Amino acid sequence: MEEIINKVANSVLEVFDLEDFFPKQSLQSIDIAEWLTEGIVLIEKDFRESLKNYDWLQYKDSYVSIFCSTDAILPAWTFALVAVNLKFIAIKVVAGSKHDLLLNLYQEKLEQIDFSIYDKKPVILKGCATKPVPNEAYVLAVQKLVPFAKSIMFGEACSAVPLFKISK
Incomplete structure (x- = not known):
């Protein structure tokens, strides 16, 4: 029997998961x-x-x-x-809805990240969140990734939707 190889784990594909930045506090x-x-x-x-x-x-x-x-x-x-x-x-107070609060927290967090680590790399912006990540956070993240990434896909490695690719 042939060994099953996880090609995704062995690829150069970088996963950017916004759930990693979801607040742990209440x-x-x-x-x-x-x-x-x-x-x-x-x-x-x-x-x-x-x-x-x-x-x-x-x-x-x-x-x-x-x-x-x-x-x-x-x-x-x-x-x-x-x-x-x-x-x-x-910790922080925002005038607006809980959605506005989450968006504010994501804006702050995304401003702190050094996106140059994704320079010339294929990136997958992980979708299918189990936490209520605001859609606007995905828009912000892709704007931060585009100047660096070689390509950006959205979703999971097994079924990603292409969003961006540097033209040759």
């Missing part, structure tokens, strides 16, 4: 609507009192997004005031 959200009268009216005195009595420690060492689930018209300082309460508790 991702949490705060809905400002819970502190609004009838979910839409901000009464400053009541709002400040609610924030003062809120259990902020539940967000310790977490990434936090602050949003409002209603169509309330809020003063610009609303999100900032909530963020002040999280400053020394949460």
Whole structure:
């Protein structure tokens, strides 16, 4: 019987997996609507009192997004005031959805990577994520890879979709 050889493992193909950069810490959200009268009216005195009595420690060492689930018209300082309460508790605070938070974290991480290590190499941008990697993160990653990679494919090695190849 002939030995089975893993050609993918033996190839020069580099795998870039965005799941490797998915935050390990908790991702949490705060809905400002819970502190609004009838979910839409901000009464400053009541709002400040609610924030003062809120259990902020539940967000310790977490990434936090602050949003409002209603169509309330809020003063610009609303999100900032909530963020002040999280400053020394949460790792990072973003105004927006959990998706916005994830995208922000991926933007930061992708800016820190030295993509020159992929110079003139075939790269597969791993797809089929089991974690909720934002589509925008794939767009950012491919923009960072294009100046260096010889070629870029998306998906898995067994069924990749070609995205880019340096023309000869």
